[in-house]
Amino acid sequence: DQQVKQNSPSLSVQEGRISILNCDYTNSMFDYFLWYKKYPAEGPTFLISISSIKDKNEDGRFTVFLNKSAKHLSLHIVPSQPGDSAVYFCAASAQWGNTPLVFGKGTRLSVIA
Amino acid sequence: DTAVSQTPKYLVTQMGNDKSIKCEQNLGHDTMYWYKQDSKKFLKIMFSYNNKELIINETVPNRFSPKSPDKAHLNLHINSLELGDSAVYFCASSHGTTSGANVLTFGAGSRLTVL
Numbered sequence: 001d002q003q004v005k006q007n008s009p010s011l012s013v014q015e016g017r018i019s020i021l022n023c024d025y026t027n028s029m030f031d032y033f034l035w036y037k038k039y040p041a042e043g044p045t046f047l048i049s050i051s052s053i054k055d056k057n058e059d060g061r062f063t064v065f066l067n068k069s070a071k072h073l074s075l076h077i078v079p080s081q082p083g084d085s086a087v088y089f090c091a092a093s094a095q096w097g098n099t100p101l102v103f104g105k106g107t108r109l110s111v112i113a
Numbered sequence: 114d115t116a117v118s119q120t121p122k123y124l125v126t127q128m129g130n131d132k133s134i135k136c137e138q139n140l141g142h143d144t145m146y147w148y149k150q151d152s153k154k155f156l157k158i159m160f161s162y163n164n165k166e167l168i169i170n171e172t173v174p175n176r177f178s179p180k181s182p183d184k185a186h187l188n189l190h191i192n193s194l195e196l197g198d199s200a201v202y203f204c205a206s207s208h209g210t211t212s213g214a215n216v217l218t219f220g221a222g223s224r225l226t227v228l
Contacts, residue, residue: 034216043117043203043219044156089156100146100169101217103156 003027004092006104015113019077023090023104026071030092034101035064035075038087047088048075051095080111116140117220119204125226126194133190134223136204144168145187146205146217147179156203162187194227201225 005024013019023033031052036044050057050064050073057064063076077084090104117138126132138145146169147159161169162181176192191198201222207215 036219041221043205043221045219046216049216100158100161100171102158103148105154 001026002104003030003102004090004104006088006090006107008107009105010108010110012110012112013080015082015111016079019075019080019084019109019111021075021077021088021090021107021109023073023075024071025073025092027092027102028071029094029099030102032093032095033064033066033073034091035062036089036091036103038089038106044089077109080109082111082113085109085111115220117204117206117218119202119220119223121223122221123224123226125228127228128194128196130194131190131192132194132225133188134202134204134225135186135188136220137186138204138206138218139185140206140218142206142208142218143184144207144215145181145184146207147187147189148203148205148219150201150203150222152200159202160187160189191225194225196227199225199227 034049035047037047038044048059048062066073087106087108089106091101093099093101119136144163146161148156150156159173160179165181178190181187201224203222204220205217207217
């Protein structure tokens, strides 16, 4: 059973436009959410996170929005750059206790110049 | 300096063989993990160690045996390799316990191909 779902396997966006990557989760115990970015032949690298006490967290061009009632989060990248082309993984966990990060399958973002 | 390093990066072997993947982190983290990314691209936790103590052991065949000689190292040994073991194995580390508020730092991955 997929507790974290990224239903779009791929997304293409023009350079300079907004990229919106979506993620849904099913486990109501999840209260901490992260986005990781992965280039080919490299490990995932941490991008941005959000705790369930917030509904928005911003870091430069990256903003994560959390809608707890809908169990949905999204990552916005504005403006998108060719170097943003990568696979983006959504991950979730409970902040307390020995619960590991649960990852989605990832969305491949292609930013076209 | 690589923060989390894994060796080997690529491993091709025959069914039935035994192989090991090594992982080292120089971040001073207390917790280390093994994740498996299979052909369906899911990243799934296999094991987690905190200060050399096994914390998480997901439903993994007992042919897989992690070993943590010290908190900077977590090796993965796989006995009697099967075709379904072909995957990319990622090592990761984080501060503190396995609590979800900790950010994981991943290695580059070790691609295992079983023929």
